[in-house]
Amino acid sequence: MKHLPKHLQPRWRYLAIELEGWPDASIDRRAFQRECWYAGQNLLGDPGSAAADLTVVRFEFEEGVGSAIVRVHRGETEPARAAIACIDEIDGSPVGIRICGISGTIRAGEENYLGRRRQEFEERNVVFGNEERVAVVRDGSADVRLDDAFAGATDLDYNLA
Amino acid sequence: MYEAVHAHPDGQSTVARLAKTAADYGYEGVVVRNHSSARAEYEPDEISAEYGIDVVEGVEIRADNPEQASGSVGNYRPSHTIVALEGGSNALNRFAVEQPKIDVLAGPMAGSGDVNHVLAKAAVENGVRIEFDLSGVLRTSGGRRVRTIQSLRKLGEIVDYYDAPHVVSADPTSHLELRAPRELKALGEEIGFSSEFVEDGLAEWGRLAERNRHVQSESFIEPGVERGRYEEES
Numbered sequence: 001m002k003h004l005p006k007h008l009q010p011r012w013r014y015l016a017i018e019l020e021g022w023p024d025a026s027i028d029r030r031a032f033q034r035e036c037w038y039a040g041q042n043l044l045g046d047p048g049s050a051a052a053d054l055t056v057v058r059f060e061f062e063e064g065v066g067s068a069i070v071r072v073h074r075g076e077t078e079p080a081r082a083a084i085a086c087i088d089e090i091d092g093s094p095v096g097i098r099i100c101g102i103s104g105t106i107r108a109g110e111e112n113y114l115g116r117r118r119q120e121f122e123e124r125n126v127v128f129g130n131e132e133r134v135a136v137v138r139d140g141s142a143d144v145r146l147d148d149a150f151a152g153a154t155d156l157d158y159n160l161a
Numbered sequence: 162m163y164e165a166v167h168a169h170p171d172g173q174s175t176v177a178r179l180a181k182t183a184a185d186y187g188y189e190g191v192v193v194r195n196h197s198s199a200r201a202e203y204e205p206d207e208i209s210a211e212y213g214i215d216v217v218e219g220v221e222i223r224a225d226n227p228e229q230a231s232g233s234v235g236n237y238r239p240s241h242t243i244v245a246l247e248g249g250s251n252a253l254n255r256f257a258v259e260q261p262k263i264d265v266l267a268g269p270m271a272g273s274g275d276v277n278h279v280l281a282k283a284a285v286e287n288g289v290r291i292e293f294d295l296s297g298v299l300r301t302s303g304g305r306r307v308r309t310i311q312s313l314r315k316l317g318e319i320v321d322y323y324d325a326p327h328v329v330s331a332d333p334t335s336h337l338e339l340r341a342p343r344e345l346k347a348l349g350e351e352i353g354f355s356s357e358f359v360e361d362g363l364a365e366w367g368r369l370a371e372r373n374r375h376v377q378s379e380s381f382i383e384p385g386v387e388r389g390r391y392e393e394e395s
Binding site: 020021022042043044078079081082083084085086088094095096097098099140141149150151152153154155156157 | 169173174175177178179181182186204207208211298299300302306335336337338339340341343344345347348350351
Protein backbone atom coordinates (compact mmCIF):
# COMPACT_ATOMS: atom_id res chain seq x y z
CA MET A 1 0.00 0.00 0.00
CA LYS A 2 1.21 3.48 -0.70
CA HIS A 3 2.61 5.10 2.41
CA LEU A 4 0.69 7.87 4.10
CA PRO A 5 1.26 11.52 3.33
CA LYS A 6 3.63 12.99 5.85
CA HIS A 7 1.06 14.93 7.87
CA LEU A 8 -0.89 11.70 8.48
CA GLN A 9 2.04 9.58 9.49
CA PRO A 10 2.08 8.73 13.20
CA ARG A 11 4.28 10.87 15.40
CA TRP A 12 6.52 8.57 17.38
CA ARG A 13 8.49 9.14 20.49
CA TYR A 14 11.25 6.73 21.43
CA LEU A 15 11.90 5.83 25.05
CA ALA A 16 15.54 5.02 25.76
CA ILE A 17 15.57 2.37 28.46
CA GLU A 18 18.35 0.89 30.55
CA LEU A 19 17.92 -2.61 31.95
CA GLU A 20 19.80 -4.31 34.73
CA GLY A 21 19.61 -7.81 36.12
CA TRP A 22 21.62 -10.28 38.16
CA PRO A 23 24.61 -11.67 36.24
CA ASP A 24 22.87 -14.97 35.47
CA ALA A 25 19.84 -13.34 33.84
CA SER A 26 19.31 -14.06 30.17
CA ILE A 27 16.65 -11.99 28.48
CA ASP A 28 15.87 -11.86 24.79
CA ARG A 29 14.05 -9.30 22.76
CA ARG A 30 10.96 -11.43 22.39
CA ALA A 31 10.59 -11.83 26.17
CA PHE A 32 11.08 -8.12 26.75
CA GLN A 33 8.51 -7.27 24.09
CA ARG A 34 6.03 -9.64 25.68
CA GLU A 35 6.55 -8.10 29.12
CA CYS A 36 6.16 -4.57 27.70
CA TRP A 37 2.85 -5.45 26.16
CA TYR A 38 1.67 -7.30 29.25
CA ALA A 39 2.63 -4.39 31.46
CA GLY A 40 0.82 -1.99 29.14
CA GLN A 41 -2.28 -4.12 29.05
CA ASN A 42 -2.30 -4.69 32.80
CA LEU A 43 -1.87 -1.06 33.77
CA LEU A 44 -3.48 0.84 30.90
CA GLY A 45 -6.00 -1.67 29.61
CA ASP A 46 -6.50 -2.63 25.98
CA PRO A 47 -7.45 0.86 24.74
CA GLY A 48 -4.59 2.45 26.64
CA SER A 49 -2.00 0.03 25.37
CA ALA A 50 -3.30 0.40 21.82
CA ALA A 51 -2.89 4.16 22.20
CA ALA A 52 0.62 3.81 23.59
CA ASP A 53 1.90 1.18 21.11
CA LEU A 54 4.96 0.02 23.14
CA THR A 55 6.83 -1.72 20.32
CA VAL A 56 10.43 -2.64 21.09
CA VAL A 57 12.59 -1.37 18.23
CA ARG A 58 16.09 -1.90 19.59
CA PHE A 59 17.17 -4.36 22.23
CA GLU A 60 20.35 -5.73 23.67
CA PHE A 61 21.08 -7.50 26.89
CA GLU A 62 24.34 -9.12 27.87
CA GLU A 63 25.89 -10.24 31.13
CA GLY A 64 23.30 -8.62 33.34
CA VAL A 65 23.02 -5.20 31.69
CA GLY A 66 21.20 -4.06 28.62
CA SER A 67 19.39 -1.31 26.85
CA ALA A 68 16.33 -0.97 24.69
CA ILE A 69 14.39 1.55 22.68
CA VAL A 70 10.61 1.38 22.85
CA ARG A 71 8.38 3.18 20.38
CA VAL A 72 5.43 5.13 21.80
CA HIS A 73 2.85 7.47 20.28
CA ARG A 74 3.51 11.11 20.91
CA GLY A 75 1.38 12.27 23.83
CA GLU A 76 1.29 8.83 25.42
CA THR A 77 4.78 8.89 26.85
CA GLU A 78 3.75 9.29 30.50
CA PRO A 79 1.32 6.33 30.57
CA ALA A 80 3.98 4.32 28.74
CA ARG A 81 6.56 5.34 31.31
CA ALA A 82 4.25 4.16 34.09
CA ALA A 83 3.59 0.84 32.36
CA ILE A 84 7.28 0.18 31.78
CA ALA A 85 8.08 1.00 35.40
CA CYS A 86 5.80 -1.89 36.38
CA ILE A 87 7.98 -4.50 34.66
CA ASP A 88 9.65 -6.19 37.60
CA GLU A 89 10.75 -9.47 36.11
CA ILE A 90 11.28 -10.86 32.64
CA ASP A 91 11.16 -14.62 32.15
CA GLY A 92 11.41 -15.07 35.89
CA SER A 93 14.57 -12.98 36.33
CA PRO A 94 14.14 -9.75 38.31
CA VAL A 95 15.13 -6.64 36.39
CA GLY A 96 15.82 -3.04 37.25
CA ILE A 97 14.45 -0.74 34.59
CA ARG A 98 14.90 2.94 34.04
CA ILE A 99 13.83 5.35 31.36
CA CYS A 100 16.82 7.51 30.58
CA GLY A 101 15.19 9.81 28.08
CA ILE A 102 12.72 10.34 25.28
CA SER A 103 13.67 11.24 21.73
CA GLY A 104 11.97 11.97 18.46
CA THR A 105 14.23 9.60 16.55
CA ILE A 106 15.81 6.26 17.33
CA ARG A 107 19.24 7.56 16.49
CA ALA A 108 19.00 10.57 18.78
CA GLY A 109 17.79 8.31 21.58
CA GLU A 110 20.72 5.98 21.17
CA GLU A 111 23.26 8.74 20.87
CA ASN A 112 22.02 10.91 23.68
CA TYR A 113 20.91 8.43 26.27
CA LEU A 114 22.34 4.97 25.69
CA GLY A 115 25.76 3.41 25.44
CA ARG A 116 27.34 5.47 28.16
CA ARG A 117 27.47 2.63 30.60
CA ARG A 118 30.78 0.86 30.76
CA GLN A 119 30.47 -2.72 29.66
CA GLU A 120 33.69 -4.11 31.11
CA PHE A 121 33.26 -6.45 34.00
CA GLU A 122 35.39 -8.96 35.82
CA GLU A 123 34.94 -11.82 38.21
CA ARG A 124 36.78 -11.41 41.46
CA ASN A 125 36.98 -13.03 44.84
CA VAL A 126 35.72 -10.76 47.55
CA VAL A 127 35.01 -11.05 51.24
CA PHE A 128 31.36 -10.36 51.89
CA GLY A 129 29.78 -11.01 55.27
CA ASN A 130 33.03 -12.57 56.57
CA GLU A 131 33.03 -15.21 53.84
CA GLU A 132 34.93 -15.42 50.61
CA ARG A 133 32.64 -15.17 47.62
CA VAL A 134 32.82 -14.75 43.87
CA ALA A 135 31.53 -11.43 42.61
CA VAL A 136 30.91 -9.91 39.22
CA VAL A 137 32.36 -6.42 39.48
CA ARG A 138 31.39 -3.63 37.12
CA ASP A 139 32.15 0.04 37.52
CA GLY A 140 32.31 -0.03 41.31
CA SER A 141 29.23 -2.21 41.73
CA ALA A 142 29.44 -5.89 42.56
CA ASP A 143 26.93 -8.68 42.33
CA VAL A 144 28.08 -11.18 44.93
CA ARG A 145 27.14 -14.80 44.37
CA LEU A 146 25.72 -16.25 47.57
CA ASP A 147 24.71 -19.88 48.01
CA ASP A 148 21.43 -19.70 46.12
CA ALA A 149 21.06 -16.05 45.13
CA PHE A 150 22.95 -12.86 44.49
CA ALA A 151 23.50 -9.85 46.67
CA GLY A 152 24.03 -6.36 45.30
CA ALA A 153 27.04 -4.62 46.81
CA THR A 154 29.63 -1.99 45.94
CA ASP A 155 33.32 -1.37 46.52
CA LEU A 156 32.51 -0.07 49.97
CA ASP A 157 31.02 -3.36 51.15
CA TYR A 158 33.76 -5.90 50.77
CA ASN A 159 37.39 -6.42 51.42
CA LEU A 160 39.33 -7.74 48.48
CA ALA A 161 40.59 -11.23 49.05
CA MET B 162 13.26 13.41 46.86
CA TYR B 163 14.03 10.45 49.08
CA GLU B 164 13.30 6.75 48.87
CA ALA B 165 12.91 4.44 51.85
CA VAL B 166 14.62 1.11 51.27
CA HIS B 167 15.08 -2.29 52.88
CA ALA B 168 18.77 -3.20 52.64
CA HIS B 169 20.70 -6.45 53.06
CA PRO B 170 20.07 -8.57 55.16
CA ASP B 171 16.43 -7.44 55.03
CA GLY B 172 16.64 -7.17 51.26
CA GLN B 173 19.10 -8.40 48.64
CA SER B 174 21.27 -5.31 48.14
CA THR B 175 23.49 -3.49 50.58
CA VAL B 176 22.89 0.07 51.67
CA ALA B 177 25.82 1.22 49.53
CA ARG B 178 24.44 -0.40 46.39
CA LEU B 179 20.98 1.01 46.95
CA ALA B 180 22.44 4.45 47.62
CA LYS B 181 24.58 4.26 44.47
CA THR B 182 21.63 3.30 42.29
CA ALA B 183 19.33 5.85 43.94
CA ALA B 184 21.90 8.58 43.30
CA ASP B 185 21.99 7.52 39.62
CA TYR B 186 18.21 7.69 39.47
CA GLY B 187 18.11 11.24 40.76
CA TYR B 188 17.14 10.77 44.39
CA GLU B 189 18.58 13.13 46.98
CA GLY B 190 18.61 10.57 49.75
CA VAL B 191 17.74 7.12 50.97
CA VAL B 192 16.16 6.17 54.26
CA VAL B 193 17.33 2.78 55.46
CA ARG B 194 14.31 1.23 57.09
CA ASN B 195 15.33 -2.31 57.79
CA HIS B 196 13.05 -4.26 60.04
CA SER B 197 14.06 -4.30 63.65
CA SER B 198 14.97 -7.99 63.40
CA ALA B 199 17.34 -7.54 60.42
CA ARG B 200 19.57 -4.57 61.07
CA ALA B 201 22.11 -3.55 58.42
CA GLU B 202 25.69 -2.63 59.18
CA TYR B 203 26.83 0.42 57.26
CA GLU B 204 28.65 3.71 57.49
CA PRO B 205 26.20 6.45 56.47
CA ASP B 206 28.85 9.17 56.22
CA GLU B 207 31.19 7.10 54.09
CA ILE B 208 28.42 6.09 51.67
CA SER B 209 27.10 9.62 51.59
CA ALA B 210 30.52 11.03 50.73
CA GLU B 211 31.22 8.41 48.07
CA TYR B 212 27.97 8.68 46.11
CA GLY B 213 26.81 12.19 46.95
CA ILE B 214 23.51 11.13 48.44
CA ASP B 215 22.04 11.55 51.91
CA VAL B 216 21.79 8.32 53.91
CA VAL B 217 19.29 8.41 56.76
CA GLU B 218 19.34 5.86 59.55
CA GLY B 219 15.86 4.55 60.13
CA VAL B 220 14.07 1.50 61.38
CA GLU B 221 10.78 -0.15 60.62
CA ILE B 222 9.36 -1.75 63.70
CA ARG B 223 7.55 -5.00 63.13
CA ALA B 224 5.41 -6.05 66.05
CA ASP B 225 2.56 -8.43 66.73
CA ASN B 226 0.66 -6.14 69.04
CA PRO B 227 0.70 -2.57 70.36
CA GLU B 228 2.36 -3.57 73.65
CA GLN B 229 5.34 -5.06 71.86
CA ALA B 230 5.45 -2.11 69.45
CA SER B 231 5.47 0.32 72.34
CA GLY B 232 8.57 -1.30 73.81
CA SER B 233 10.35 -1.20 70.46
CA VAL B 234 9.54 2.46 69.93
CA GLY B 235 11.18 3.28 73.23
CA ASN B 236 14.24 1.25 72.28
CA TYR B 237 14.79 2.63 68.80
CA ARG B 238 13.65 6.26 69.09
CA PRO B 239 16.81 7.70 70.65
CA SER B 240 19.22 6.14 68.15
CA HIS B 241 17.35 6.41 64.83
CA THR B 242 16.49 9.44 62.76
CA ILE B 243 13.31 7.95 61.34
CA VAL B 244 11.16 5.43 63.20
CA ALA B 245 8.45 3.73 61.18
CA LEU B 246 5.97 1.15 62.35
CA GLU B 247 4.76 -1.56 60.04
CA GLY B 248 0.98 -1.41 60.11
CA GLY B 249 -1.29 -4.07 58.77
CA SER B 250 -3.79 -4.61 61.55
CA ASN B 251 -6.31 -2.17 62.95
CA ALA B 252 -4.79 -2.30 66.42
CA LEU B 253 -1.31 -1.46 65.16
CA ASN B 254 -2.54 1.27 62.82
CA ARG B 255 -4.40 2.83 65.68
CA PHE B 256 -1.39 2.60 67.96
CA ALA B 257 0.90 4.17 65.35
CA VAL B 258 -1.22 7.22 64.60
CA GLU B 259 -1.72 7.93 68.30
CA GLN B 260 1.97 7.84 69.12
CA PRO B 261 3.81 11.10 68.34
CA LYS B 262 7.15 9.32 68.73
CA ILE B 263 6.46 7.38 65.53
CA ASP B 264 7.29 9.20 62.30
CA VAL B 265 5.73 6.94 59.70
CA LEU B 266 2.94 4.39 59.63
CA ALA B 267 4.21 2.02 56.93
CA GLY B 268 1.84 -0.03 54.80
CA PRO B 269 -1.36 0.68 56.74
CA MET B 270 -3.55 -1.12 54.20
CA ALA B 271 -1.51 -4.32 54.11
CA GLY B 272 -3.02 -7.50 55.48
CA SER B 273 -6.21 -6.85 57.42
CA GLY B 274 -5.37 -3.21 58.13
CA ASP B 275 -7.64 -0.34 57.32
CA VAL B 276 -7.69 3.41 57.82
CA ASN B 277 -10.71 5.58 58.60
CA HIS B 278 -11.46 9.19 59.45
CA VAL B 279 -10.65 8.65 63.14
CA LEU B 280 -7.16 7.41 62.34
CA ALA B 281 -6.60 10.15 59.77
CA LYS B 282 -7.49 12.84 62.31
CA ALA B 283 -5.23 11.25 64.91
CA ALA B 284 -2.41 11.15 62.34
CA VAL B 285 -2.82 14.88 61.70
CA GLU B 286 -2.79 15.60 65.41
CA ASN B 287 0.32 13.55 66.14
CA GLY B 288 2.19 14.28 62.93
CA VAL B 289 2.41 10.63 61.94
CA ARG B 290 3.00 10.27 58.19
CA ILE B 291 0.85 7.69 56.47
CA GLU B 292 2.76 5.72 53.86
CA PHE B 293 1.52 5.08 50.34
CA ASP B 294 3.29 1.87 49.45
CA LEU B 295 3.50 1.49 45.67
CA SER B 296 5.23 -1.90 45.79
CA GLY B 297 1.97 -3.75 45.30
CA VAL B 298 1.25 -1.75 42.16
CA LEU B 299 4.76 -2.18 40.78
CA ARG B 300 5.34 -5.82 41.59
CA THR B 301 2.09 -7.76 41.68
CA SER B 302 -0.52 -8.42 39.05
CA GLY B 303 -4.10 -9.51 38.66
CA GLY B 304 -6.65 -9.43 41.44
CA ARG B 305 -4.18 -8.70 44.18
CA ARG B 306 -3.01 -5.62 42.33
CA VAL B 307 -6.57 -4.46 41.79
CA ARG B 308 -7.22 -4.70 45.51
CA THR B 309 -3.98 -2.88 46.30
CA ILE B 310 -4.92 -0.02 43.98
CA GLN B 311 -8.41 0.09 45.45
CA SER B 312 -7.06 0.38 48.97
CA LEU B 313 -4.55 3.05 47.92
CA ARG B 314 -7.31 5.09 46.32
CA LYS B 315 -9.42 4.82 49.45
CA LEU B 316 -6.48 5.89 51.57
CA GLY B 317 -5.82 8.73 49.14
CA GLU B 318 -9.34 10.08 49.49
CA ILE B 319 -9.20 10.04 53.29
CA VAL B 320 -5.73 11.55 53.48
CA ASP B 321 -6.69 14.20 50.95
CA TYR B 322 -9.84 15.18 52.86
CA TYR B 323 -8.13 15.62 56.23
CA ASP B 324 -4.90 16.87 54.67
CA ALA B 325 -3.03 14.24 56.67
CA PRO B 326 0.75 14.10 56.22
CA HIS B 327 1.88 11.34 53.88
CA VAL B 328 4.96 9.72 52.42
CA VAL B 329 5.27 7.71 49.21
CA SER B 330 7.65 4.83 48.60
CA ALA B 331 8.15 1.98 46.17
CA ASP B 332 9.48 -0.03 49.12
CA PRO B 333 12.45 -1.55 47.26
CA THR B 334 14.38 -4.46 48.75
CA SER B 335 17.09 -4.50 46.08
CA HIS B 336 18.66 -2.04 43.65
CA LEU B 337 16.64 -3.72 40.91
CA GLU B 338 13.37 -2.78 42.57
CA LEU B 339 14.19 0.91 42.72
CA ARG B 340 12.32 3.11 40.28
CA ALA B 341 13.18 6.69 39.37
CA PRO B 342 10.99 9.52 40.76
CA ARG B 343 9.60 10.36 37.33
CA GLU B 344 8.45 6.81 36.85
CA LEU B 345 6.71 6.82 40.22
CA LYS B 346 5.01 10.10 39.37
CA ALA B 347 3.80 8.71 36.03
CA LEU B 348 2.55 5.61 37.83
CA GLY B 349 0.79 7.77 40.40
CA GLU B 350 -1.05 9.60 37.62
CA GLU B 351 -2.27 6.28 36.23
CA ILE B 352 -3.69 5.05 39.53
CA GLY B 353 -5.33 8.32 40.48
CA PHE B 354 -2.75 10.41 42.36
CA SER B 355 -1.46 13.68 40.99
CA SER B 356 2.26 13.87 40.31
CA GLU B 357 2.53 16.67 42.91
CA PHE B 358 1.06 14.33 45.51
CA VAL B 359 3.67 11.66 44.74
CA GLU B 360 6.49 14.19 44.58
CA ASP B 361 5.41 15.66 47.89
CA GLY B 362 5.29 12.20 49.44
CA LEU B 363 8.81 11.39 48.26
CA ALA B 364 10.12 14.74 49.48
CA GLU B 365 8.44 14.30 52.86
CA TRP B 366 11.01 11.66 53.88
CA GLY B 367 13.70 14.30 53.44
CA ARG B 368 11.85 16.95 55.42
CA LEU B 369 11.21 14.42 58.16
CA ALA B 370 14.89 13.47 58.31
CA GLU B 371 15.93 17.10 58.44
CA ARG B 372 13.47 17.90 61.24
CA ASN B 373 14.46 14.89 63.33
CA ARG B 374 18.15 15.54 62.91
CA HIS B 375 17.58 19.04 64.12
CA VAL B 376 15.56 17.82 67.10
CA GLN B 377 18.16 15.20 67.97
CA SER B 378 21.08 17.56 67.56
CA GLU B 379 22.98 18.87 70.57
CA SER B 380 21.86 22.46 70.15
CA PHE B 381 18.16 21.65 70.42
CA ILE B 382 16.75 21.79 73.92
CA GLU B 383 13.00 21.90 73.41
CA PRO B 384 10.68 23.51 70.86
CA GLY B 385 11.52 27.19 70.73
CA VAL B 386 14.54 26.80 73.02
CA GLU B 387 17.92 26.27 71.43
CA ARG B 388 21.49 26.77 72.41
CA GLY B 389 22.68 29.70 70.32
CA ARG B 390 25.99 31.36 69.72
CA TYR B 391 25.15 34.23 72.11
CA GLU B 392 25.57 31.92 75.07
CA GLU B 393 29.35 32.22 75.22
CA GLU B 394 30.59 34.37 78.07
CA SER B 395 34.09 35.53 78.54
